[in-house]
Amino acid sequence: MTTAVESFKFEAEVQQVLHLVIHSLYSNRDIFLRELISNASDACDKLRFEALSDATLYGEQGELKIRISADSENKTLTVSDTGIGMSREELIENLGTIARSGTRKFIEQLSATQKADANLIGQFGVGFYSAFIVADKVTVETRRAGSDQGWRWVSDGAGEFTLEPAAGLSRGTCITLHLKSDAEDYLQPWKLRGLINTWSDHIAFPIELPVLKEGKPTDEFEVANQAAALWTRPKAEISDEEYQAFYKHVGHDFNDALAWTHNRVEGNQNFTSLLFLPSKAPFDFTYNRDERKGLKLYVKRVFIMDAAEQMLPNYLRFVRGVVDSDDLPLNVSRELLQNNRQLDKLKSALTRRVLDLLDKVANDDAAKYAEFWAQFGALLKEGVTEDHGNRERIAKLLRFASTKSEKPDQLTSLDEYIGRMPASQEEIFYLTADSWNAARHSPQLEGLKARSVEVLLLHERIDEWMIGYLHEYAGKSLKNIAKGELDLDKLGEPKDKEQREKLKQEAADTVKRFKDLLGDKVKEVRVSDRLTESAACLVLEDQDMALHMQRLLKAAGHEAPSAQPSLEINPGHGLIKRFEAESDDERATDLALLVFEQAQLAEGAALDDPASFVARMNRAILG
Numbered sequence: 001m002t003t004a005v006e007s008f009k010f011e012a013e014v015q016q017v018l019h020l021v022i023h024s025l026y027s028n029r030d031i032f033l034r035e036l037i038s039n040a041s042d043a044c045d046k047l048r049f050e051a052l053s054d055a056t057l058y059g060e061q062g063e064l065k066i067r068i069s070a071d072s073e074n075k076t077l078t079v080s081d082t083g084i085g086m087s088r089e090e091l092i093e094n095l096g097t098i099a100r101s102g103t104r105k106f107i108e109q110l111s112a113t114q115k116a117d118a119n120l121i122g123q124f125g126v127g128f129y130s131a132f133i134v135a136d137k138v139t140v141e142t143r144r145a146g147s148d149q150g151w152r153w154v155s156d157g158a159g160e161f162t163l164e165p166a167a168g169l170s171r172g173t174c175i176t177l178h179l180k181s182d183a184e185d186y187l188q189p190w191k192l193r194g195l196i197n198t199w200s201d202h203i204a205f206p207i208e209l210p211v212l213k214e215g216k217p218t219d220e221f222e223v224a225n226q227a228a229a230l231w232t233r234p235k236a237e238i239s240d241e242e243y244q245a246f247y248k249h250v251g252h253d254f255n256d257a258l259a260w261t262h263n264r265v266e267g268n269q270n271f272t273s274l275l276f277l278p279s280k281a282p283f284d285f286t287y288n289r290d291e292r293k294g295l296k297l298y299v300k301r302v303f304i305m306d307a308a309e310q311m312l313p314n315y316l317r318f319v320r321g322v323v324d325s326d327d328l329p330l331n332v333s334r335e336l337l338q339n340n341r342q343l344d345k346l347k348s349a350l351t352r353r354v355l356d357l358l359d360k361v362a363n364d365d366a367a368k369y370a371e372f373w374a375q376f377g378a379l380l381k382e383g384v385t386e387d388h389g390n391r392e393r394i395a396k397l398l399r400f401a402s403t404k405s406e407k408p409d410q411l412t413s414l415d416e417y418i419g420r421m422p423a424s425q426e427e428i429f430y431l432t433a434d435s436w437n438a439a440r441h442s443p444q445l446e447g448l449k450a451r452s453v454e455v456l457l458l459h460e461r462i463d464e465w466m467i468g469y470l471h472e473y474a475g476k477s478l479k480n481i482a483k484g485e486l487d488l489d490k491l492g493e494p495k496d497k498e499q500r501e502k503l504k505q506e507a508a509d510t511v512k513r514f515k516d517l518l519g520d521k522v523k524e525v526r527v528s529d530r531l532t533e534s535a536a537c538l539v540l541e542d543q544d545m546a547l548h549m550q551r552l553l554k555a556a557g558h559e560a561p562s563a564q565p566s567l568e569i570n571p572g573h574g575l576i577k578r579f580e581a582e583s584d585d586e587r588a589t590d591l592a593l594l595v596f597e598q599a600q601l602a603e604g605a606a607l608d609d610p611a612s613f614v615a616r617m618n619r620a621i622l623g
């Protein structure tokens with residue numbers, strides 16, 4: 001066995017993270033203690049779990065605890081735990097590299113924008129590296145449970161660390177911080193006690209501090225926290241601050257939670273759940289659809305594993321918290337969880353809880369719900385497609401942009417929309433497009449706008465996919481106004497009905513001529529009820545895939561159905577009148593193509609032959 005001191009370089013990302021953490025969290029530096037205690041508590045949880053199948057891992061030290069002590073002579077602060085400890089390989093892997101995928105991208109973004117503020121860094125979960133905010137040298141001495149060999153890791157946080165074997169260590173990890181001269185206030189006993197009360201009272205393991213005598217620390221220790229799993233305590237006795245501190249521990253988040261729900265269920269199933277909605281989406285959220293952290297499964301107060309996939313459907317992957325079951329066996333494995341009927345029931349119960357919580361936030365505090373929606377709305381839209389059983393409930397939680405608002409913000413619920421519908425309106429109208437501007441300026445809206453009929457504007461990529469699963473809500477069907485026939489007569493102003501009928505009849509020849517000139521480019525040409533200002537628009541059949549969606553799929557290399565749109569024209573428009581009056585066939589063809597191309601452009605399409613379009617337009621302008 002080697003006894004020499006070995007030197008290692010930190011992975012490049014670690015150096016960048018260290019730099020960011022040290023420089024952006026100076027004013028929040030108290031958090032280092034919270035992060036180290038959080039890690040120590042996780043290490044105790046892990047040992048308790050591994051010891052379920054091998055009780056000898058406890059060795060002589062059966063007690064799981066965390067101890068904090070300060071040495072004012074040497075200016076060191078020590079956080080030690082009797083948890084799982086780390087092997088040599090684990091030390092190198094855990095404290096020398098960054099395992100989380102997406103980190104590289106995140107760091108690039110931060111460095112590029114120079115916006116490395118505390119909130120952003122906090123989303124990243126600073127963890128162990130926060131020790132270097134207050135220390136210019138950190139020593140980690142650790143012995144893994146079940147091993148005789150201890151290791152000492154030392155670094156000044158400037159690019160390298162050293163590793164050497166260490167004899168005589170007890171099981172677990174002891175982290176010694178050599179405090180910077182401006183951080184010596186962390187040696188004060190009252191300061192440490194204060195921090196533990198605020199941040200770490202919820203930790204389920206005892207946190208020991210030296211007993212004070214006449215204000216000075218002695219060699220004896222006493223437990224400074226409640227040391228009871230927070231979720232086992234009665235709700236009424238837990239303050240909001242305690243819930244928030246617990247959330248930061250379990251959710252690996254720096255920001256406060258937005259809301260939570262804490263419940264004890266007894267009967268067929270017996271479990272306690274404490275579920276949190278984060279206020280901010282973590283930085284790697286969009287990259288890591290599959291990595292699901294933050295929902296911990298406990299069985300009878302023993303931490304078993306992170307089991308978010310097993311306990312909540314994919315679309316609720318933003319939820320953080322703990323579930324503590326009294327019914328599952330302690331030796332439950334990941335494989336067993338996969339096909340466990342009890343767990344299926346637990347999953348649907350937890351899904352209901354989360355939807356209840358969202359309902360409550362939406363009803364009690366619209367501004368708060370809007371915050372949630374801005375961060376996680378797209379996931380609920382996934383829910384519409386994934387969770388058939390709860391579709392109506394999820395639909396109630398959806399929010400959309402609407403023609404009733406001047407902003408792209410998605411704030412209108414389907415219930416609000418229905419509440420504003422005139423008695424004559426039977427369907428919920430919506431329009432999908434690839435941007436808010438394309439949606440709100442769409443010619444398709446004109447006829448409805450003229451009748452003051454509200455239309456929901458769906459302008460996110462996921463919308464077209466989602467809406468394919470949502471055919472009705474509260475007994476009303478949802479109708480895409482850019483597809484199929486639109487009968488506007490029901491919606492008001494039927495007084496112009498006769499006039500429009502007359503227009504239609506009079507335009508019969510024009511329609512036929514248009515179709516003859518455009519040929520296969522369009523399925524059909526007809527007079528539009530939708531238009532009041534524009535000359536023409538493209539319309540699909542009810543079952544066709546929206547044109548912008550077809551383009552998106554094709555651009556991504558997928559096969560997409562090419563639905564042939566119909567052209568609807570507005571006979572009242574000057575351009576159509578000019579077409580009608582045009583006797584020259586060549587000029588009439590130019591005009592017909594121009595009208596068709598305009599409709600394509602307004603819908604957001606790129607033209608097949610833009611140069612010819614320009615030439616046509618110039619011919620038309622110049623006469």
Ligand SMILES: Nc1ncnc2c1ncn2[C@@H]1O[C@H](COP(=O)(O)OP(=O)(O)OP(=O)(O)O)[C@@H](O)[C@H]1O
Nearest residue numbers: 039040043083085086094125126127128129173252
């Ligand atoms: N006291 C400890 N005992 C055992 N292992 C530890 C201890 N502290 C840290 N580790 C190990 O080092 C890893 C990295 O810790 P770090 O705090 O940087 O990140 P994390 O806890 O995984 O996540 P986060 O960044 O959200 O805090 C941990 O996942 C754990 O495996």
